[in-house]
């Protein structure tokens with residue numbers, strides 16, 4: 017292992033320049049082409065990465081351009097999977113980037129590029145860790161399989177397709193979350209609720225994504241809403257009100273201010289006895305789900321959260337509300353559906369959108385204890401594994417947890433302008449990945 021560590025360190029500059037090459041592919045999703053389901057750039061980046069892995073002596077497989085893998089063959093039949101992705105969310109250089117998002121420039125010890133942290137940086141670190149093991153002459157018991165997904169950011173078709181062709185690895189980690197280890201992710205239950213007809217002349221619009229707390233809500237009303245001080249305009253048709261709040265991620269709705277709440281409350285007062293308004297105000301203006309009767313809790317992952325993310329009014333006055341519920345790991349989507357159904361008026365239809373079962377790999381499992389030990393020893397800390405309300409790539413396969421790349425307390429730039437990876441952190445994460453792969457593949 018000493019030899020592998022030395023090889024990894026000696027090749028750090030090569031790792032950085034390789035990462036820069038990978039980052040210079042703009043891998044935003046574009047129109048599908050034959051053999052390139054997510055567009056030409058992603059396909060080219062996958063080809064480049066698999067070609068690199070092949071030049072390192074790994075066995076590579078291109079799964080129809082949806083994903084690919086690179087294997088360091090082990091002695092036995094078991095497989096250690098490392099699941100990451102090459103696609104990125106769009107970056108616009110006019111959003112305040114200090115250098116163009118696909119130039120991959122280094123400034124003050126940081127490498128700036130879309131995808132630097134999410135997820136090319138950590139995947140290239142893992143690739144070089146595997147190369148170091150191989151070149152040190154170590155043959156692991158498990159085959160080490162680096163899986164490069166190409167559609168993590170926009171629908172996960174990559175892994176869906178890949179796992180129809182390939183078996184699930186025995187055990188896996190995904191370097192697409194946080195250090196030390198995320199081993200509990202709440203279930204996700206996003207749905208539209210067709211919640212009836214609004215009073216004549218009332219319309220309400222807010223938000224465009226279930227998983228964001230809406231920061232703006234616009235409503236019209238024939239009547240004036242007496243207690244509303246928010247911005248309003250008046251026309252012959254009636255009044256238009258705009259209320260503002262504070263956006264936050266839908267998995268942490270109490271960190272935001274939902275712009276719909278004040279307007280719904282005022283409308284419900286102005287129009288008493290409207291089932292739709294009464295329901296929304298009395299049941300759903302509460303991010304814990306308590307008033308709705310759907311609150312849940314467990315010791316492993318805490319409380320259920322409920323975000324009212326979108327409100328839309330049809331031309332004939334029917335309101336659809338979109339909710340994003342994150343429920344504790346001890347429950348499942350079926351339980352969630354039944355709980356919502358029995359606490360909601362029968363005439364309101366529930367239309368499931370994105371739903372995903374929770375992820376729970378026990379804290380005392382060998383996978384989690386090994387990764388925690390690798391992290392705590394190297395960083396000289398005594399941290400515990402994490403539970404989150406968000407969803408990471410790990411939940412696409414069984415027996416997988418997230419391991420890095422974001423360090424505790426590190427500034428978060430993923431999906432934001434000036435995404436960057438500190439070279440110092442890249443060096444440390446490569447060492448962590450090397451140790452983790454070595455120990456988990458034994």
Ligand SMILES: [Zn+2]
Nearest residue numbers: 134135168192
């Ligand atoms: Zn990612």
